[in-house]
Amino acid sequence: MQQLQISNQIIRRLYFIFFALSGFSGLIYESIWTHYLKLFLGHAAYAQTLVLIIFMGGMALGAWAASRYSLQLRNLLLAYAIVEGIIGLLALGFHPLFIRAIDFAYLTVIPQLTSTTSVNLFKWSLAALLILPQSVLLGTTFPLMSAGIIRRFPTTPGHSLAILYFTNSLGAAIGVLVSGFFLIEAVGLPGTMLTAGLINLLIALLVWLFCHTDNLENLPNRLTLSDSAQLLSQRVFIALLLCAALTGTASFLYEIGWIRMLSLVLSSSTHAFELMLSAFILGLAIGGYWIRRRIDNLFDLIKTLGWIQVIMGILALSTLVSYGQSFEWMSYTITALTKTAQGYTLFNVSSHGIALIIMLPATICAGMTLPLLTYYLISKGYGEKSIGSIYAANTLGAIIGVIAGVQFIMPNWGVKNLITIGGGIDILLGLILLWYAGTNFSKIRWIATAGVSGIVLLASVVWWQLDPIKMASGVYYHGNIPHGRTILFHKDGKTASVDLIRTSDESTLTISTNGKPDASMGKDKPTGDEPTMVLLGALPWSIHNQAKTAAVIGFGSGLTTHTLLSIPAIERVDTIEIEPAMVEGAKGFGERNINVFSDPRSHIHIEDAKAYFTNYKEKYDLIISEPSNPWVSGVAGLFSQEFYQLIRNQLSEKGLFVQWFHIYQLNMELVASVIKAISSQFADYAIYFSSRGDILVVSSKEDKISEPTQQIFKIPQIAKELAYIGIENQPDLLLRRLGSKAVLDSLFNSYPIAANSDYFPILDLGAVRTHYLNTIATELVDLHLVTVPLMAILENKPIRTEPLILGENFYIQAAAEAKQALAIYHYFQGIKTGQLPPPTTMAGETLAVIRNVRSLHQQQCPPTHPDWFKFEMEESWLFYLRTLADKTLPYLSPQEMDVIWNDIESAPCFAQLPQTIQQWTNLYKAIGQRNFQQILQFANELLPKAGSITDSKENDYLLMVAMLAHIALQDYNSALALFGRYTQGTTLPVELRLLAAIALQNR
DSSP: OHHHHHHHHHHHHHHHHHHHHHHHHHHHHHHHHHHHHHHHHOSSHHHHHHHHHHHHHHHHHHHHHHHHHGGGOSOHHHHHHHHHHHHHHHHHTHHHHHHHHHHHIIIIIGGGOOSHHHHHHHHHHHHHHHHHHHHHHHHHHHHHHHHHHHHHSTTOHHHHHHHHHHHHHHHHHHHHHHIIIIIHHHHHHHHHHHHHHHHHHHHHHHHHHHHTTOOGGGSOOOOOOOSSSOOOOHHHHHHHHHHHHHHHHHHHHHHHHHHHHHHHHHOSBHHHHHHHHHHHHHHHHHHHHHHTTTGGGOSOHHHHHHHHHHHHHHHHHHHHHHHHHHHHHHHHHHHHSOSSHHHHHHHHHHHHHHHHHHHHHHHHHHHHHHHHHHHHHHHTTOTTHHHHHHHHHHHHHHHHHHHHIIIIIHHHHOHHHHHHHHHHHHHHHHHHHHHHHGGGSOHHHHHHHHHHHHHHHHHHHHTOOOOHHHHTSOHHHHSOOOOSOEEEEEEEOSSOEEEEEEOTTSOEEEEEETTEEEEEEESSSOOSSHHHHHHHHHHHHHHOTTOOEEEEEOOTTSHHHHHHHTSTTOOEEEEEESOHHHHHHHGGGGGGGHHHHHOTTEEEEESOHHHHHHHOOOOEEEEEEOOSOTTBTTGGGGGSHHHHHHHHHTEEEEEEEEEEEEOBTOOHHHHHHHHHHHHTTOSEEEEEEEETTEEEEEEESSSOOOOOOGGGGGSHHHHHHHHHTTOOSHHHHHHTEEEEHHHHHHHHHTSOOOOOOSSSOHHHHHHHHHHHHTOBOHHHHHHHTOSSOHHHHHTTOOOOOSOOOOOOOTTOHHHHHHHHHHHHHHHHHHHHHTOOOOGGGOOHHHHHHHHHHHGGGGSOSSOSSHHHHHHHIIIIIHHHHHHHHHHHTTTSOHHHHHHHHHHHHTSTTGGGSOHHHHHHHHHHHHHHHTOHHHHHHHHHHHSOSSSOEEOOHHHHHHHHHHHHHHHHTTOHHHHHHHHHTEEOOSSOOHHHHHHHHHHHHHO
């Protein structure tokens, strides 16, 4: 007998473990289905709500069906195994089914539909068909497993219910972290779905092995509706179902509110969301675990439930107070941790800890409510029906919470009132339950409880306010909470909280989402964002000046759309923005974006970009994409192959697509992943720098991309906007150009990383890590500032013959370097003509270089002390010669360089220079004249004659120019042979990587 009892205990625990695995896979389904359907429906608030409604509605329907029909099944555990098996099989086929379904939708059905309404109705219906069957099946799992366990082990039904809630929730809390942090990165969305399906099949097999041999005749009778027990009245039964629904509503109001609030503390990245969701579910699990040993022995379940509801409401409301401290905790975390891989791990652990501190107290209470409600109905004789009924009611209540919270309460009354209303619901429910407890609860205590609860609720409404300065601080960004700023606008929108902030010196206005600055404009001088926003509007039209229609993805400050509307030839600009509060807040920029709101050619669409372009059948001449940073949840999908394919199809025949992309807080691999995605869909692209950390990728559907023309500067308002950021003519624009697809594809393809894809979201997962590490893809900056005319030679650009005139060109280092190169040329030209230019444009450092190089003219020849002359030339003068070459060769024409070399060679002691220095001088002169045969001659004289070429500044330079000369002469094998001798240091210089990749591709 003891042997049998021990065996039963082990089997029971194994069932609990199986159900934990079911929770693990179930949360993966919810997460991955949401990913998939958002690819089809978009990320707009209504689409996100719709996905949750489909999923949770299916769960509720499944739970209701189980409560209605479970009595007709003899072996519920076997039924559960069958359901798990079907879920697993459906998961294995989900990805190919999804691909076929959306291909059918995009290629066959949607082109035939004539209105946006009909398109949306079709998409919603198809989305429901894709996940509703599985959602219904998932909804049956808890009632089937619970009733099956209670039938199999009937002695402590309350304990079983609580443990099942605990194990399932614990599995879910772990599942969301494992899938988000490990599985998706390792195997993508299809592989993660496959993993969940295999887990379900394993569960099905294991449960079947344990239950198919059960002797059903020896098991207790089904938990049918009791004939002898004192049943509750139908009105009370319905009231308890309503209680389950309302507490579900309140819990989802908490979840939505806390996730939005904590997004301002932890960031709004996908990983931050996963940490918050895991913390919420973990609280539910702990609640189920805590009540497990008490539930079967409670004297008055209703009174206990009432107390839990009141306490939960008060604890939830108290988070409005503790929330303010979470910013300080995050500030300390950011400043204390190092920007390393270990620091990133600790940052995530700390973020999870902050979420737990805020959420855990109330969610532990929430985790007790459903076991108590379910067990109460079972104890009153309602049998198995009560399990599915309570579960279904709670899920329906959660759906109401989603709709009310996202669509009505948050956008109209703010995020704080989500918590206030949720807390009020729970407190009111608790007081009603305590009143219903009647004789088992003192009326004086009830009045006291109601009074205390009322005071807390009043305090949350009147006195406990959220600090707008902290909420707009973006503390997760730099770890500090700036004070002295003024919040001019704040709104908790459906998808983000938006703020318009003025700095303490009133010099800058910044619009931010969830604390992250999205765009800023200066009062008297441009901010670092303004060149990007102005160029996004002006640059594509300067290349394609026949363009008449344009679309802008992302509103930001509105300056890009404003700039486009400053072009008279543009007939229509559609701006697509997912968050209406962003548009409302941007009105605070006043005259700087006035065209957006006053010009009849401007049309603003509140919609997800993917959904908009799916539904919109017209084609555009220009499409400009400037979304938020890709580490923000959902944004990386606007940098994927699939999105670029959609955009390409929306372009007119000669249309251009322009993608803004930041290279700060990213590494070169992630940049390569995005450029590979663009390259796979467009015939050509060219990359321009708008600032040191921002690039613009101009892509063409069919043709090669031409260079910007002077035409754009003939439009007065555009010329004014461009002059404000220091761009006055075509050479200013060309200085920002890095290169084109023909050259740069070789570089990006040399990085072993796949193109960013919707189904393998490399960017979404990697960007949040590099955001924390604060990396920058310096390789592109280095390539832009390389000290020879590298890109001009590789692209076979014609040599400039006209004088170079440059504007201020703010926030671009190449412009500053080019102006110093011009100053050097004008100085040497002035020496030649006897008329030195005014020194207004020359930096002191540049003058020092010139003076040291020209000191050769003051040397006595022949030198009095030859050894000292040789030492001085090699150890000092050569350094300044190299610096002079570095400053001039990338920017001056051969004719301009000849003026400099002629002056140096005219020095009396030039012929006395050591041979090595003369070789370097000859090499620099050959580079300036683009004489590739001479470049090879002098570079080979200076390079080691045989053996390896070790890593050093001089050798790297010589190897670069020699390989460049070989490639210019189309001798790719010689370039590779030379590179094969190179022994690189810790990092391969990007210019050598580029040249090696080009040679390898063309050999």
